Amino acid sequence: MDQKVCVRKRPLFKKESEKGDVDVIRDDNNQSLTVLEPKTKVDLTKFTEEHNFFFDEVLSDNTANKEVYKRCGSPLVRYVFEKQGKASCFAYGQTGSGKTHTMMGNPEQPGLYFLAADEIFTLKKEKGYSDLTxxxxxxxxxxxxxxxLLNDRRKLVARADAKQVVNIVGLQETEVKSVAHLMDALNVGHEARSTAATGANLDSSRSHAVLQVGMYSKRSLHDLFKNLTQIQFKRMNKSVGKLSFIDLAGSERASDVNDNDRQTRIEGAEINKSLLALKECIRALDQGSKHVPFRGSTLTSVLKDSFIGNCRTVMIANVSPGTSACEHTMNTLRYANRVK
Ligand code: ADP
Ligand code: MG
Incomplete structure (x- = not known):
């Protein structure tokens, strides 16, 4: 498996600097950065230890989503088209570090979901893949x-089939004919995610959001099976490739295992388990190991089919630049370093 690890630093916000936060991350160049760890918690302006890190891509705080896409997303989309393979992109990091900004973005600066869909539909047209759905x-x-998230947050179960491929039973799959169409569907899902969060004591920083874009080719089946419903029809089609975008739970939640509240502890333990399993799976695949611990978590078991065969992954580790986030930033960079 081919993989790449990138780090994206977000800008320091005015309200953070007003509270005395200073920027402790120096992006040295496109592939390296340094964390200047404060000497004392009292005087944040005195730095002592410098920690150097190297990654495949270092995206500085003035990097726009478009550039992030160009360096980290576009190679995945092109890979899926060229190799008819599977590609996954993960946004990892502390809550508030920019994961959702990277993935979903906003109307002024659409994120990777939009930019990838845009390129998919452009390639479909350019390359004359008229039968691609x-x-x-x-x-x-x-x-x-x-x-x-596309069906009222209906609870679903995953089942392994005879070939040990894990399927999510009853997962809603929607055919989209344009970027705007895809974004409409996503906005519904995104909304469902945040509404649930405010309404029912759920917290979106404790969940992983997985967007999958499947591409299928109709070939000549189209004419043969005209009477089929859309869903039946899709099943008859040949899978051409699949892209997954995973906006991971806040990495700091993994330490909720020590929280006083039982429910929070249970959720923290689950997040901890899934982030560890993800790291172990990527490492095992990269090293060509025979044993890959997919079953270590729900996250890795449902993504298993995207990790075998022709596949590629990109991890974008998001970091907040402020002094107050320094400890979490170091944890994120260490995690990303282990995946490398
Ligand atoms: P997370 O999903 O990791 O919790 P968000 O993506 O929600 O974090 O980011 C937190 C806040 O910071 C949001 O208001 C977001 O718009 C802003 N933000 C994050 N990254 C950037 C960036 N690179 N440039 C400008 N604003 C950003
Ligand atoms: Mg988020």
Missing amino acids: VWVSFFEIYGGKLYD
């Missing part, structure tokens, strides 16, 4: 359970 699904993993 594009399908999306969007689900959430919360406390190890699956919820369909």
